[in-house]
Amino acid sequence: MERPLAILCSGQGAQHPATFDLVAANPEAEPIFAAAAAVLGQDPRDVVRVADAATLYSDRIGKILCCTQAMAAWAALGEARPRVVVMAGYSVGEVAAWGCAGAIGAEALFPLIQERAIRMDAAAPADGGLAVIVGIRPTTLHSIVAHHAAFIARIDDVDTFVIGGSGTDLDAACQDANAAGARRVVRLRVAVPPHTPLLSSASEPFLAALRAAAPRLPESGCHLLSGIGGAILRDIDTGIEKLARQMSSPIDWAACLESCRACHAAAALELGP
Secondary structure, three states: OOOOEEEEEOOOOOOOOOOOOOOOOOHHHHHHHHHHHHHHOOOHHHHHHHOOHHHHOOHHHHHHHHHHHHHHHHHHOHHHOOOOEEEEEOOOHHHHHHHHOOOOOHHHHHHHHHHHHHHHHHHOOOOEEEEEEEOOOHHHHHHHHHHOOOEEEEEEEOOEEEEEEEHHHHHHHHHHHHHOOOOEEEEOOOOOOOOOHHHHHHHHHHHHHHHHOOOOOOOOOEEEEOOOOOOEOOOHHHHHHHHHHOOOOOEEHHHHHHHHHHOOOOEEEEEOO
């Protein structure tokens, strides 16, 4: 049996002026750039070259650029795309993974990405954010975030997490993680706390938008994973519900990677900035 290739779609946060250089002139990627430009109002290849840092890392534009890069890279592979894949996306990269898997076409996908960003921005506290915490036991971190009204947003490994919160709550949780012996504590360049209950009001309207886009199951040979629990998508209605719910629920990226291993993936290709 042919072993699949794991296709991993990055989340936002690593955009830079050369983001699209590898695929900018590839004709296979042109429809992706056109679909993104219809939402951005200008060609994404121009945006990354001229935008200042505040614009490049803003939530709406950052999400669109991130997903454009993943989908453009996948499209640029053309006939070299593997026939058997297992796909997963990190945060908004999960939306891009649905696009790469063919579950949602590019023309419908980019308005959804924009809608997702708008809903998250509207729901987020004014001083929300995220921080990476490395080198701390899960039980210790659970106690810290509960004490400070912060939340675990993503599980990346057995001792690597992203936490979310607002203002002094997030700052205090970071300070306590440092005091508890964390090897690394870094605030991320994001202005919202996704994958936490602070964005619970964003999930329901996005669920309605997703349903209206009428996604479909990926074609045979593509196993699409859910960020909530890492399970393979086998029912489109369940998949739609989970994709909407992950805006305000923790992502278990470690489980996604374990599912890639369980599928006997021969290697992994990351489609990210």
